[in-house]
Structures are given as structure tokens and as C-alpha cells.
Amino acid sequence: MNAAMMWAAGGLALMVAEVLLPGIYLVWIGLSALIAGGLTWVLVLGGTAQVVSFVVVLSAIMAVIWKTGFHRRRMDRLNAPDNGTVGRTVLAQQFANGRGRVRLGDSDWQARLAEAGADPEPGTPLTVVGVDGITLVVR
Known part of the structure; x- marks a missing residue:
């Protein structure tokens, strides 16, 4: 097995x-190993040049990922409380002085009213208008 095939096999295994x-x-x-294998095959690179090409390609790929923020975008929104929550209808559980709990799906959440006013009665439908930490802001 030649060096280009070894790079390709390693890349596929990863x-x-x-x-x-x-x-x-x-x-x-x-992907970097596959590209290094392709470069090795096309340019007939020696051992040191193969490793350098792998490192340069990997560095370039990582720089692009870092610059575009791809690594953060994917994880930041995973379990964020406002991810799909704003605009949903919830049911009031109990409220006192503008703060209380609401039912969203199968979970109870802390909530506060968006505007001052009378506390809603239990079972009153409310709309989520925002999220403040782990507290839903409802109207």
C-alpha cells in the first residue's frame, strides 16, 4: 500500500x-488526511512534505471553522430556553405579584408578567414573549 492510500484509509477511518x-x-x-493523501498522490510528496501538507490543510480548515464561528453556532442553541419557546402558549399555574409558574408542554417553568397588572388565574392561557435566564416572560 502506498503512502497516498494510507492517508486516504486513515482519513476514511477517522x-x-x-x-x-x-x-x-x-x-x-x-478530511485533512484525505486531502493530504490526494496531494501525496498528485504531487508525489515525500514523508516530511506529507506531514506538512496534512498539518497545513488541517490548520486551514480549523482556521475557517474558527473564523466562521461554526463550532459555536452548533452548540450555543442546543438547549437554550428561548429556542422555539417565544410565541408559544403556556398555562398559568400560580402567580403572585407578577411572578409565578406556568406549564409549557410537560414542564413547569418560572415566569413573570411582561407588564404590571392583575395576576392571571390558574389555567389562563398566556403567550411567551421572551426569556430572561431560565424565567419565561409572559403576557
């Missing part, structure tokens, strides 16, 4: 490992 062990890291290393 990409398969990414499927079995999900994350966002092995796929990029695998």
Missing part, C-alpha cells in the same frame, strides 16, 4: 469513527 463517536473534530482531521 470519518467512520466520527459517525460512531459523534462530535465535530474527527471529521475535520479525516
Whole structure:
């Protein structure tokens, strides 16, 4: 097996490992190995040049990922409380002085009224207009 095929096999193995062990890291290393294998095959690179091409390609890929914020975008919204919550209808559980609890789906959430006014009675439908930390802002 020549060096280009070894790079390609290693790259494919890393990409398969990414499927079995999900994350966002092995796929990029695998892609870099595939590209290094392609460069080795086309340009007939020696050992040191192969490693340098792998590192340069990997560095370039990681720089693009870092610059575009791809790594943050994916994780920031995963379990954010306002992710799909604003605009939903909730049911008032109990309120006192503009603060209380509401039922959203199968969970109870802390809530506060968006505007001062009379506290809603239990079972009153309310609309989520915002999220403040882990507290839903309702109207």
C-alpha cells in the first residue's frame, strides 16, 4: 500500500469513527488526511512534505471553522430556553405579584408578567414573549 492510500484509509477511518463517536473534530482531521493523501498522490510528496501538507490543510480548515464561528453556532442553541419557546402558549399555574409558574408542554417553568397588572388565574392561557435566564416572560 502506498503512502497516498494510507492517508486516504486513515482519513476514511477517522470519518467512520466520527459517525460512531459523534462530535465535530474527527471529521475535520479525516478530511485533512484525505486531502493530504490526494496531494501525496498528485504531487508525489515525500514523508516530511506529507506531514506538512496534512498539518497545513488541517490548520486551514480549523482556521475557517474558527473564523466562521461554526463550532459555536452548533452548540450555543442546543438547549437554550428561548429556542422555539417565544410565541408559544403556556398555562398559568400560580402567580403572585407578577411572578409565578406556568406549564409549557410537560414542564413547569418560572415566569413573570411582561407588564404590571392583575395576576392571571390558574389555567389562563398566556403567550411567551421572551426569556430572561431560565424565567419565561409572559403576557
